Amino acid sequence: MSRLLIAALCLSSLTGCVQRTVIVEETVAYPVATRGVPVAPLEADPSVKRIRNDGQGGLILPDGTIVSVDGSGGFTLPNGDYVRRDARGALNLPNGSRCLPDGTSGFICP
Structure with a gap:
């Protein structure tokens, strides 16, 4: 996820205050720890299927x-039910x- 941070800096000098805008692009990966606080790894939920x-x-x-x-990204389950791929790339199960x-070219299912 990318965020755009805009900060206004006021630099003091003998002639007064000059305002300057600084644009910084920051890439954030989750989970995020702040101030050196350790983040525990996510534990695998046994109810989640991959x-x-x-x-x-x-x-x-x-x-x-x-x-x-198949060509549309869907497939047929062994029981004959069809799983279709939607426009966002997710798989829609018959249930x-x-x-x-x-x-990683895979899917996480509830």
């Missing part, structure tokens, strides 16, 4: 089943749950 990329155009489901992804991309 769908992984198999590296060959398919996906590995949480139970280890490998499925082929109404949404699996979000995890940034």
Whole structure:
């Protein structure tokens, strides 16, 4: 996440105060610790499931089943139900749950 920080500095001199605007771009990665406070690593939630990329155009489901992804980014589950990919790249499961991309070619599911 990038934030834009605009700070106004007042530099004093014999001639008076000069105002200057400084623009700094800062990149922030979460979790963020402030003032040296240690941040505990996120613990894995056993109820969260992960769908992984198999590296060959398919996906590995949480139970280890490998499925082929079709041209629209969706796939058919072993029970015949279809999982579709939405416009934001998430997977919409038949039960109404949404699996979000995890940034490593996989998905995190509730």
